[in-house]
Amino acid sequence: GAVVSQHPSWVICKSGTSVKIECRSLDFQATTMFWYRQFPKQSLMLMATSNEGSKATYEQGVEKDKFLINHASLTLSTLTVTSAHPEDSSFYICSARDQAFFGQGTRLTVV
Amino acid sequence: EDKVVQSPLSLVVHEGDTVTLNCSYEVTNFRSLLWYKQEKKAPTFLFMLTSSGIEKKSGRLSSILDKKELFSILNITATQTGDSAVYLCAVEVAGNNRKLIWGLGTSLAVNP
Numbered sequence: 001g002a003v004v005s006q007h008p009s010w011v012i013c014k015s016g017t018s019v020k021i022e023c024r025s026l027d028f029q030a031t032t033m034f035w036y037r038q039f040p041k042q043s044l045m046l047m048a049t050s051n052e053g054s055k056a057t058y059e060q061g062v063e064k065d066k067f068l069i070n071h072a073s074l075t076l077s078t079l080t081v082t083s084a085h086p087e088d089s090s091f092y093i094c095s096a097r098d099q100a101f102f103g104q105g106t107r108l109t110v111v
Numbered sequence: 112e113d114k115v116v117q118s119p120l121s122l123v124v125h126e127g128d129t130v131t132l133n134c135s136y137e138v139t140n141f142r143s144l145l146w147y148k149q150e151k152k153a154p155t156f157l158f159m160l161t162s163s164g165i166e167k168k169s170g171r172l173s174s175i176l177d178k179k180e181l182f183s184i185l186n187i188t189a190t191q192t193g194d195s196a197v198y199l200c201a202v203e204v205a206g207n208n209r210k211l212i213w214g215l216g217t218s219l220a221v222n223p
Contacts, residue, residue, distance in 0.1 A: 006153075034211075043199065043213040044154070093153045099145070099203075099211055102153035 003027060004096050006103025013084055013110055021079045021106045023094035030096035033077035035069060038091040038105075050077045084110040113138040117200050117214035125222050128190050132217045134200030135182040142203040144176055144183050149197045149216070157185070157198075190221045 003026040013019050023033055031052050036044040048064075050056040050071035058064045068080040077096075081088055089110050094103040115136045124130055134144065143161045147154035158167045160176035160183060167174050171190075176183045187194055197218050201211040 032209075043215045045213075046210065049210070098209060099201075100156045100159070102155070105153040
């Protein structure tokens with residue numbers, strides 16, 4: 001079946017640094033990729049929707065300059081958390097294929 | 112405002128019990144309702160429901176949608192400890208990007 005591979009699965013970084021998270025569709029072309037954030041004991045919150053070859057659509061309240069999304073190919077979408085701060089610590093998840101398939105998630109801890 | 116409400120928020124049962132999880136919704140432009148199971152990592156897809164009254168079944172799990180009363184249920188029969196997880200309900204709204212509105216989930220613990 002379709003697989004979405006997300007890396008890294010966890011990352012610890014210092015405040016002020018940037019972190020890139022990658023999501024790859026392994027056996028299908030992902031025209032659209034959804035990026036979510038999930039805080040402990042809360043549900044998924046959609047951050048943005050990326051479309052291959054065009055600008056991402058960000059949800060209200062999500063800073064596009066802080067969470068940079070690139071979807072340059074049909075098999076790869078990236079989310080870069082720029083100038084990360086402790087409040088950005090969260091579980092970040094991507095999904096594709098009409099949201100039937102999710103990446104493994106990335107647990108980001110900013111210290 | 113679109114919203115999805117799941118109940119109960121948490122549930123503890125013994126192996127072999129049958130559980131029913133509820134999901135009610137109020138959205139404009141309903142397209143489909145999806146159920147997911149989330150263990151420690153990302154959600155895994157269970158069912159997608161688009162029509163009322165048609166039961167979807169996979170092993171011990173089944174689900175049905177009522178578009179008139181705006182709710183869905185997820186049933187798990189003969190529960191096992193491996194069923195312990197958070198079960199998420201999401202409603203897809205029609206539109207260009209097929210956005211999902213998520214419930215908070217039901218945390219199910221199955222004790223041996």
